[in-house]
Amino acid sequence: MNKPLKQHLIDPEICIRCYTCEMTCPVEAITHDDNNVVVDAEKCDFCMDCIPVCPTGSIDEWRVVETPYSLDEQFEWDELPAQEEIGEASGVEALDDAMAALLAEAHAGAGGKSKAPASAAKPSVNLYNLGKPATARVTGNYRLTSEESGSDVRHIILDFGAQPFPVLEGQSIGIIPPGTDADGKPHLPRLYSVSSPRDGERPNYNNLSLTVKREEKGLCSNYVCDLKIGDEIKVTGPFGATFLMPEDPAARLLMVCTGTGSAPFRAFTMRRQRSKAGGAGDMTMFFGARTPDSLPYFGPLGKVPEQLLKKHLVFSRQPGQQKEYVQHRMMNEEEALADLLADPKTHIYICGLRGMEQGVEEAFRSISESTGQSWDATRDAMRDEGRYHVETY
Numbered sequence: 001m002n003k004p005l006k007q008h009l010i011d012p013e014i015c016i017r018c019y020t021c022e023m024t025c026p027v028e029a030i031t032h033d034d035n036n037v038v039v040d041a042e043k044c045d046f047c048m049d050c051i052p053v054c055p056t057g058s059i060d061e062w063r064v065v066e067t068p069y070s071l072d073e074q075f076e077w078d079e080l081p082a083q084e085e086i087g088e089a090s091g092v093e094a095l096d097d098a099m100a101a102l103l104a105e106a107h108a109g110a111g112g113k114s115k116a117p118a119s120a121a122k123p124s125v126n127l128y129n130l131g132k133p134a135t136a137r138v139t140g141n142y143r144l145t146s147e148e149s150g151s152d153v154r155h156i157i158l159d160f161g162a163q164p165f166p167v168l169e170g171q172s173i174g175i176i177p178p179g180t181d182a183d184g185k186p187h188l189p190r191l192y193s194v195s196s197p198r199d200g201e202r203p204n205y206n207n208l209s210l211t212v213k214r215e216e217k218g219l220c221s222n223y224v225c226d227l228k229i230g231d232e233i234k235v236t237g238p239f240g241a242t243f244l245m246p247e248d249p250a251a252r253l254l255m256v257c258t259g260t261g262s263a264p265f266r267a268f269t270m271r272r273q274r275s276k277a278g279g280a281g282d283m284t285m286f287f288g289a290r291t292p293d294s295l296p297y298f299g300p301l302g303k304v305p306e307q308l309l310k311k312h313l314v315f316s317r318q319p320g321q322q323k324e325y326v327q328h329r330m331m332n333e334e335e336a337l338a339d340l341l342a343d344p345k346t347h348i349y350i351c352g353l354r355g356m357e358q359g360v361e362e363a364f365r366s367i368s369e370s371t372g373q374s375w376d377a378t379r380d381a382m383r384d385e386g387r388y389h390v391e392t393y
Contacts, residue, residue, distance in 0.1 A: 004064045008039045008046065013125055014058035014114070015080045016172050016239035018191050021059050033075045033129030040067035055391045056242060057113035113359065114242035115386040117347060123241050124166045132236040133176060134163050138227045139207065149294035152214040153260060154225045158235070159207040167208055169195050170243040170266035172238035177220045189236045190220035194265035197271040211263040211296055243349070243389045245271065248280045252346045254359055256326055258288040261352030262296055269309055273349040281345065282329035284310040288326040290317040338371050341378060349388045354392040
């Protein structure tokens with residue numbers, strides 16, 4: 001029998017096809033076709049550079065095999081294969097001590113692998129890909145921020161007509177910019193979180209909305225922000241199987257975001273509003289921006305009843321006021337957050353720029369330690385239970 005080999009794989013169900021891992025890999029071991037992003041076993045040297053950059057943890061998958069899965073096999077997967085029995089030893093037992101230590105370090109650096117809430121609905125994933133994208137028609141393009149703010153954030157509404165495109169709150173879609181790159185290859189899709197609930201921006205219509213910020217040199221963001229009503233675009237997805245809201249009406253949602261990271265939380269809030277959840281659950285949001293006129297959905301947020309959504313709108317560039325970031329407001333709300341952390345019904349969601357993670361982690365750590373609890377233990381237990389979710393970029 002051949003000596004067992006360790007193989008690095010990507011979970012096609014959780015992967016959101018952002019291609020960050022492929023762009024990061026120093027040995028070009030990661031590649032993609034129209035369907036999946038995969039790892040070439042002949043090239044992978046287990047450097048782990050791809051692990052921390054993955055926003056979903058889908059890249060943090062490993063199998064012990066007698067014969068490595070080929071690229072062609074991986075391209076056809078809709079889900080990961082189970083660990084096969086290797087002789088008399090299980091896959092875990094076949095890992096040598098050095099590799100086990102390396103994987104433990106990688107898991108810690110990436111913050112661990114995400115799990116969907118136990119009560120979450122089953123998502124549809126990768127129905128449309130690069131080879132067979134869906135076509136959506138633009139039915140709305142509205143500016144959410146003032147011109148004076150210096151930030152152009154748009155609310156984009158897409159209609160899919162007769163094409164089925166089921167999405168859940170927390171999922172993303174890919175938009176394919178027209179044209180080719182410097183090498184003459186078609187542009188890869190750019191990922192955007194869906195900001196409408198599962199029954200559509202307009203209830204019971206086959207449509208959805210996105211929250212898109214124009215970036216000065218952003219190929220796709222400029223393309224999307226300049227779209228006109230009636231324009232047609234190519235869409236892939238939907239993607240994401242873990243950053244989902246629980247279906248339990250008694251679940252308590254704690255949401256922390258900056259900028260367009262608010263998109264999935266708008267969907268969460270609208271889902272709760274429309275379903276008129278009668279349980280004991282509540283929602284709390286910490287939403288950071290520079291100023292009120294640069295905060296997406298500032299006006300509509302003010303109209304959401306406080307009994308449904310407790311809002312902490314935090315501004316870092318208010319004239320005449322001291323800078324405040326979401327972690328500062330979290331510390332000011334220490335007692336309320338300590339109560340949430342102690343409640344097994346609480347689900348935490350963090351979405352926005354990657355730079356916010358450290359400050360938010362430090363705030364949670366301080367609040368946990370103030371009650372005599374270990375934040376690392378609390379966070380890891382919540383993650384294992386599908387109650388801790390991070391998607392930053």
